[in-house]
Amino acid sequence: MTVRVRFAPSPTGYLHVGGARTALFNWLLARKERGVFVLSSEDTDQQRNREEHTEAILHGLTWLGVDWDEGPHFQSEGVARHAADALLLLAEGKAYRDFADPERVKAEAEARGVHPSRVARERAEALGPEEAERRAAAREPFAVRFLVPEGDTRFTDMVHGEMRFANEDIDDLVILRSDGTPVYNLAVVSDDHVMGITHVIRGDDHLSNTPKQALLYRALGYPEPVFGHVPLILGGDGKRLSKRHGATAVGDYEAQGILPEAMVNFLALLGWNPGDEREVMSRSELVEAFTSARILKKSSVFDLEKLSWLNGRHLAAAELL
Ligand code: GLU
Numbered sequence: 001m002t003v004r005v006r007f008a009p010s011p012t013g014y015l016h017v018g019g020a021r022t023a024l025f026n027w028l029l030a031r032k033e034r035g036v037f038v039l040s041s042e043d044t045d046q047q048r049n050r051e052e053h054t055e056a057i058l059h060g061l062t063w064l065g066v067d068w069d070e071g072p073h074f075q076s077e078g079v080a081r082h083a084a085d086a087l088l089l090l091a092e093g094k095a096y097r098d099f100a101d102p103e104r105v106k107a108e109a110e111a112r113g114v115h116p117s118r119v120a121r122e123r124a125e126a127l128g129p130e131e132a133e134r135r136a137a138a139r140e141p142f143a144v145r146f147l148v149p150e151g152d153t154r155f156t157d158m159v160h161g162e163m164r165f166a167n168e169d170i171d172d173l174v175i176l177r178s179d180g181t182p183v184y185n186l187a188v189v190s191d192d193h194v195m196g197i198t199h200v201i202r203g204d205d206h207l208s209n210t211p212k213q214a215l216l217y218r219a220l221g222y223p224e225p226v227f228g229h230v231p232l233i234l235g236g237d238g239k240r241l242s243k244r245h246g247a248t249a250v251g252d253y254e255a256q257g258i259l260p261e262a263m264v265n266f267l268a269l270l271g272w273n274p275g276d277e278r279e280v281m282s283r284s285e286l287v288e289a290f291t292s293a294r295i296l297k298k299s300s301v302f303d304l305e306k307l308s309w310l311n312g313r314h315l316a317a318a319e320l321l
Contacts, residue, residue, distance in 0.1 A: 003035030004198045007061075007068075008075075008188065010042045011053040014249040015060030017302070018203060018233050018241065021267045025230060026201050027066045028268065028290040038195050039071035044079070044187060060250040064260050064267075065283060073195065075187055082182035085190045085220060086144045086175045094219045095175060096124045097132045097142040117171035120145055144176040146186075146216065153211040158201070158228030158292045165211040173212055185212045193222040201228040201292070228292055231299045233270055241302050253307075259318065262311040271300040280313045 007023040009015070030037035039061075043049045058072070089095035098105075098120045105123070109116040124132065124145075136142060153165045175186040182190075192200065207229045217224040235245030247253060253263055265281050273296070274281065274289035281289070 001198060003030060003033040004038060004196050005030050005035060005201065006038040006040050006071075006192065006195060006197050007066075008040040008042050008191075008202075009057050010045060010048075011050065011057060012045060012048040013053055014251060015057045016248050017250060017253075017267065018248075019057075020060060020064060020066075020250045020263075021233065021270050022202055022230060023061060023066050024064070024264060024267050025272070025292075025295065026199075028287055029199060029201065029292060030069075031287040032290045035198075036069045037067075038073070038197070039068040040073045040075065040191060040195065041071075042075045042184070042188070044075050044182065044184075056251060060254075063254050064250065064264055066264075070195075073191070075191055078187065078191055078194070079180075079182055081194070082187045082190050083176055083180060086182065086186055089146065089175065089216075089219055090144050092219075093147075095144050095146050096121070096172075097136060098124060098145045098174070099127070099132070099135055099140055099142045102143075115171045117145065117173070121147075121172050141178040143174045143178045145172040146175050146212075146219070148172050148215060153214050155210065155214050155224070155227060157207075157210075158199070158226055159231070159295045159297060160207075160229060163207075163210070167211075167215075170211055170215070175216070185209055186216060189213050189216045189220070189222070192225060193217070193220070197225050199228065199292075200225045201230060201295075204229045204231050228295065230295060231271055231297060233302050234299045235302055238301075245302060246304050258307065258311050259314045261318075262307065262314040265310050265314065266307045269300075269306075270302065271296045280310060280317075282317075 005026040007026050009019055027037050041054055086095065090097065100120055100123050105116045105119045109119045148167050148170045151167050153167060155163055157163050173185055174183055176182055210227050214224060233241045235241050241248060261283060264283055268286050269279065272294055275294055
């Protein structure tokens with residue numbers, strides 16, 4: 001089986017070092033396994049997307065030498081397919097129509113101390129399928145919610161191992177909004193499926209989305225990729241990396257004259273190691289040594305002194321050539 005991985009940034013900002021590390025790990029796996037690295041732009045947030053952000057992300061990846069084999073694909077071009085997937089689940093009784101006014105549902109949920117999806121499900125049950133059909137035929141707007149089945153959802157994470165989530169803690173998520181626009185969790189499943197993605201490596205911040213996505217894969221009958229969630233990058237004070245700790249945009253390091261080889265080497269060692277003492281490594285050495293089995297479970301620390309040391313070593317190596 002050919003390994004197919006992807007980097008799926010939302011073009012709402014510059015290329016962050018955390019995003020670059022995610023892209024690099026996917027790329028290293030693709031190059032190691034002689035697989036395919038796909039670029040997929042999750043550009044469905046019309047308010048926050050900017051053309052210049054897409055440009056900056058592509059530029060950052062190109063500067064790093066993280067080259068892609070396919071894409072960029074644009075999520076916005078798949079909206080008809082996302083809707084079709086949601087409607088398929090609806091037709092199969094694996095999702096339901098939610099006609100309720102979101103503000104009223106929210107107010108009732110708050111008053112009762114339950115999640116809005118509980119209220120939505122009760123209302124849909126009270127309405128019954130025939131009345132729902134009638135209102136849909138009369139063109140009343142509705143959102144589509146996924147009917148989370150009972151039981152639990154398990155998957156094996158490349159980094160964290162066996163994961164288990166109780167379905168009662170997963171809300172009936174909206175998979176198609178009443179204005180017809182899709183929602184991330186469904187769109188990403190639909191897109192990763194058509195792109196034939198076999199492995200999804202992404203940040204830990206997506207771990208809570210994965211049981212929802214696994215349920216959607218199973219409900220749609222699509223083969224599931226292997227998931228791997230990479231821990232956060234922290235600043236020296238143990239807090240989540242932010243601008244207080246130094247530049248977080250890859251482009252700033254380019255502007256400072258850091259060599260892309262040094263940056264790639266530095267990013268690769270954020271949460272991964274080659275299993276021996278080596279620290280200064282070329283791109284081809286990284287590809288050769290890469291295995292997802294050595295992605296660390298614990299957060300890594302963004303150490304600017306180490307970047308500058310690595311840069312010195314790569315500069316010296318370049319001058320010897
Ligand atoms: N667009 C998401 C992000 O930038 C990535 C989602 C994913 O990798 O599934 O965080």
